[in-house]
Amino acid sequence: MEPKTPDECRRILEVALLAASEPLAVGRLRRMFEVDPGAETIRRLLDELRIEWEGRGVELVQLASGWRFRTRPEFQPYLERLKEERPPKYSRAVLETLAIIAYRQPVTRGDIEDIRGVAVSPGVLRALESRGWIDVVGHRETPGRPELLATTRRFLDDLGLRSLAELPALTELERIMDLVDDQEIPQPAPPADEAHG
Amino acid sequence: MEPKTPDECRRILEVALLAASEPLAVGRLRRMFEVDPGAETIRRLLDELRIEWEGRGVELVQLASGWRFRTRPEFQPYLERLKEERPPKYSRAVLETLAIIAYRQPVTRGDIEDIRGVAVSPGVLRALESRGWIDVVGHRETPGRPELLATTRRFLDDLGLRSLAELPALTELERIMDLVDDQEIPQPAPPADEAHG
């Protein structure tokens, strides 16, 4: 059963474009029909379809690689709220680096490496910088003039702190941990991934 | 800017459903609005939207995990020609295994083998699992703790069902089965007839 009327053709184009997961070029749309309506006809129908959809929440647009239905930007806020995917998690390396910078600032990358016992990959610092949570506040006047890293105001804002002094105090916990470690785990083996290369 | 009129609300629902990559439940749709219109209103609007789309190439359907737009089957021949690859055609082994899991769930692999009278090859279960149609829902507390298999929401969604109760009713055989189970075979033939060979 091949369509006869332009209306039917337009309906088929509409369905194909609504279901497509990528832009569809005119050439590809033509292939849907057993009797090729020709590029000219397809283009005219697409244009009619575009006009038909005007004023709705979704618009038919012509992109570099073909035609596609797309939501209008003004509906973006609603679509954002629909998203409910779980936020991703930072790796242990990122969290520990952040903790060191927060508690020991200003620190150099070398300091972080000394404390963690492993090299700090550039990606770790980049993740924290692009988040706006750390930045370079100076250089230590030692050979190489390494950058001194510190946390930003934004970091405090995002964590709901007024100052670094509001970071959780750790001394009590550390003492408890020391006790636990001394009595129960005399020689904690370092985690495999943290071992020196 | 929050919508005021039902028309605006309906338009927002439409955009969300057209753009969604999975069925959207009423509860999730409600969250799009800063002022919650309530489940009742959303349901009414969805129903209006469904009617609005009737007779077009695309339909709004209510599935197990929510609402979603879907193309009508009569357009499939055209869409087929757009596709790069054919959807898998399942073997009888896969389909029978699926039917057993769907109607008798939760079942173990052993249950399936009992009913079909043959071993279930791992490939059969893998095909259904990778399609997202079945998964392991627990273990039976018998020796070996075999896995209990059941169909997923995705299975219902893909078949356009809202619940397992919407699966096609089993055949008349069921009634006969009950008879067999309850009373055994009604009228056994006299042994003499069996003495043939």
Add this chain to the structure above:
Amino acid sequence: MNDTLELAPVETAAQAAAVARLYGEPMRDLPADLYIPPDALEVMLEAFEGPLDLLLYLIRRSSVDILDIPMAPLTAQYLAYVELMRSRNLELAADYLLMAAMLLEIKSRMLLPRPQREADAEPADPRAELVRRLLDYEQMKLAAVRIDAMPHAGRDQEWVGVMVAGRLVERLPDVSLHDLQLAWLKIVRRARLQRHHTVRRDELSVREHMSGILRRLAGGAHVAFEQLFDPRLGLAGVVVSFLAVLELVKERIIEITQSEAFAPLYARLADGTEDAG
């Protein structure tokens, strides 16, 4: 062929569903004399999903009542198939052999007088279990056909998925104070042997001031020494700021300069290269 079942094909739903295909042609009934073209045997046997399927086929294509199966002819025919398989050196699945044994056992039990279970009760039919299994399987076989006939998304229908304008805001990982605390505790735990990496709460505020001072001096600014201290912080705050300045000087991160005696003190970032002249 005394033992063969009546071979008149009966169109049942089950049969229509259980179409074996031979060279693409639906095979609704097997040749009456069980003759099977040699190269077709394998194809045909593959069309059966197992012994139950084969038995159902034999039963359904004849007009016998499944609830009253004539065991002798059925068994004979089944065994004929199995024998064919064996003669073709087809790998004979254990399932088929197991079923053959079961059929023979039922057949022999049919020949024996049935034990009365109770005085009034119907005698147990040896075929009951087989019939139950056959019906059970047939029901699922039909259900499979029906499920397959239902429209499947991706096969008979497609989901609509319109492109979303603009990039959705990327979700960034959340970090809680708890996460930070845990991360730090892990570090401390590992570094515990070195002892010098302990941190105290009061030290932290010094470090915060150190960062703050460095920020103000960023870009090479010269800041008057007294401007490094905010009197609004109170005495404790000023003391902490002072400790921060001392720490920064000690670590040679900043320099305090004075052009001449009693002239104002200035603080700036230590920079051996630019400000050397």
